Amino acid sequence: MNDLLYKETSLLEEASGCLLCNEAPCTKACPYDLEIDKIIRCFRFDNKAGAINRLKDSLPCKECKDTPCLSACLKGKINTPVPIPDMFAKLSTYEKEGCLEVKLSIDFCGIPCENPFFLSSSVVGSNYEMVAKAFDMGWAGVAFKTIGTFVPEEVSPRFDALKKEALPFVGFKNIEQISDHTLEENLSFIRDLKRDYPTKVFVASIMGQTEEEWTYLAKVVTEAGADIIECNFSCPHMAANGLGSDVGQNPELVTAFTKAVRKGTHLPILAKMTPNIGNMEVPALAAIQAGADGIAAINTIKSIMNVDTDTFVSGPFVKGKTSVGGYSGKAVKPIALRFIHAMKTQEGLTQVPISGMGGIETWRDAFEFMALGCENIQVTTSVMQYGYRIIDDMIEGMKYYLSSHGYKGINEIVGKALAHTIPADELERDSICYPKFDRNQCVGCGRCYVSCYDGGHQALKQDDITRKPIMDGKKCVGCHLCALVCPVGAITQGTRVKKASRPS
Incomplete structure (x- = not known):
């Protein structure tokens, strides 16, 4: 699998696995004084340019033989360390971005x-x-x-969190x-x-x-x-x-x-x-x-959330009771x-x-x-x-x-x-925007097919040999559920055509 092809997906997954430690041991262990924790946080919090620009021009990770950052990574106590050298190698393939002087100052209710x-x-x-x-x-x-x-x-206690799959803090x-x-x-x-x-x-x-x-x-x-x-x-x-x-x-x-x-x-x-x-x-x-x-x-x-399956009490649990919260x-x-x-x-x-x-x-x-x-x-x-x-x-x-x-x-x-953002009755309803499939990016997981068949309009099939999706233009309504569930970003917006011109 081409790391560069999937680098956005893999980088986000790897950054999301970081524990975001206080006074991060990985950074303290780096012999080249890289701000490892800061670089990972930048990428995780949508500041990709900040992450890229913090990498040194000559990436020292290539010369690092002992990888002390991996030995220090506390996530290794749970399963495997965050793959810091691999992450930084992918990040180093991006061009660094300049930043012109911009003003974040703004008046609010007359207060600077x-x-x-x-x-x-x-x-x-x-x-x-x-x-x-x-x-x-x-x-x-x-x-x-x-x-x-x-x-x-x-x-x-007085706090509780809503989880979803591996995400510990959705709400x-x-x-x-x-x-x-x-x-x-x-x-x-x-x-x-x-x-x-x-x-x-x-x-x-x-x-x-x-x-x-x-x-x-x-x-x-x-x-x-x-x-x-x-x-x-x-x-x-x-x-x-x-x-x-x-x-x-x-x-x-x-x-x-x-x-x-x-x-x-x-x-x-x-x-x-x-x-x-x-x-x-x-x-x-x-x-x-x-x-x-x-x-x-x-x-x-x-x-109200998180009703316990044993006690039937929702969180936060206060001596067997709770209340409506924010x-x-x-x-x-x-x-x-x-x-x-x-x-x-x-x-x-x-x-x-x-x-x-x-x-x-x-x-x-x-x-x-x-x-x-x-x-x-x-x-x-x-x-x-x-x-x-x-x-x-x-x-x-x-x-x-x-x-x-x-x-x-x-x-x-x-x-x-x-x-x-306009009233719903003013939205254009005479055309369909079909999904566009990047077959080089597609890994053949079939997530688009499953979602389309079970939750959409049965417009996709999965090829028996390549595992790639095949679209039936007669059934596709352009809802783009397939694009939302694709784990590698291989489905994007494609051609928009008048409904009268739908392919046969």
């Missing part, structure tokens, strides 16, 4: 941000030490973990509430962070139980030095009624509480929307009309993007700034939110998996993308995808 990447309101930004570390590593801002006048009693569930620090402790965090990091952006997420509390919280976080206030109208699992998503589903409460916050501050106000609703535009409009300056979306989705992670990104699009195409909201979140792990995910109109991005679940260090590839990957596509600043991509 050095880049659009913020931590979202959660445990990943809940005290001074954590946020200071994130700021030092390059995050431009934080939406601090929601502040209230009360300290909730938390449960243990994530939490039943955590707002900050477990007192109000005075949280105000102290704000003061100290703004003193030490005056150019970073501090978004104070607040949640009150009455109009008076919302006004009071807005007043004290403003006095402490916050730059923006985010109203948490959307937490899906607060223990008391009249909080979180109960508010976000009720435009009247959104109106009343937004007005109450406006009484207590001159700062920009974001209304954080709940996805546990059919039309997010309704409460979003109510918030803007009541004095909010922008929207934050989406918060987590109400969920679902996040990569799996919710399409839902988040749908809500963002709905708001950015709604009259009265098209010019409203939106801070987008929900399933963002890489610069490419962030790009999708910005292309649909977001000027600001918030991240939590990915940080919980991989750490603050993902900011390196978010920043670098975005810079390489912008530079390679001729953009001078990140603001140039905001909203560019909106015009390409």
Whole structure:
């Protein structure tokens, strides 16, 4: 098998097998000072150019006889080490990419941000030490973990993850509430962070139980030095009624509480929307009309998952019981993007700034939110998996993308995808785009045939000798399920023809 032919597939598979160790032993063991862990992370997190450019011009792995990196690789304790020399040999076949100077700085609600990447309101930004570390590593801002006048009693455990085959973290569930620090402790965090990091952006997420509390919280976080206030109208699992998503589903409460916050501050106000609703535009409009300056979306989705086959309890397991929690992670990104699009195409909201979140792990995910109109991005679940260090590839990957596509600043991509999503009844329906099969790339696994026959239109057969697919043009409807399941990328979009001209 030609490694170069399948290098994208094999590189992704090999990079995905890396344990992403802290202070990686492989890097420490390299006698040539290669940033092994960083190179692998770059490729894994969609920053291929960053990975390629970190390889030395004369790849030293070719001269390395003892391969100490493989001996040090902790994955070898499980099965086999990550094939580092082989990976780097494949990476070295790519041309290195240059990067022109591009600007990631962008204004959000009138506040200058050095880049659009913020931590979202959660445990990943809940005290001074954590946020200071994130700021030092390059995050431009934080939406601090929601502040209230009360300290909730938390449960243990309170996290669980949804798995699929070998993927350990498709989705994530939490039943955590707002900050477990007192109000005075949280105000102290704000003061100290703004003193030490005056150019970073501090978004104070607040949640009150009455109009008076919302006004009071807005007043004290403003006095402490916050730059923006985010109203948490959307937490899906607060223990008391009249909080979180109960508010976000009720435009009247959104109106009343937004007005109450406006009484207590001159700062920009974001209304954080709940996805546990059919039309997010309704409460979003109510918030803007009541004095909010922008929207934050989406918060987590109400969920139940992982019912145990022995105990019949779903996760997280709290002394034999559980509750509905908030679902996040990569799996919710399409839902988040749908809500963002709905708001950015709604009259009265098209010019409203939106801070987008929900399933963002890489610069490419962030790009999708910005292309649909977001000027600001918030991240939590990915940080919980991989750490603050993902900011390196978010920043670098975005810079390489912008530079390679001729953009001078990140603001140039905001909203560019909106015009390409139209009502379903306006889509072109008079033609078929047939799949195109690369028979050199095809390995003959038959996945396309199985999916087409059992889940499609029985338009494919598998040749008895070559094992390659054979398409029946009379049956193919151009759904492209075959392309989606192909494990080696051997099926792409081919010729588009009018339905009246379908082959016989």
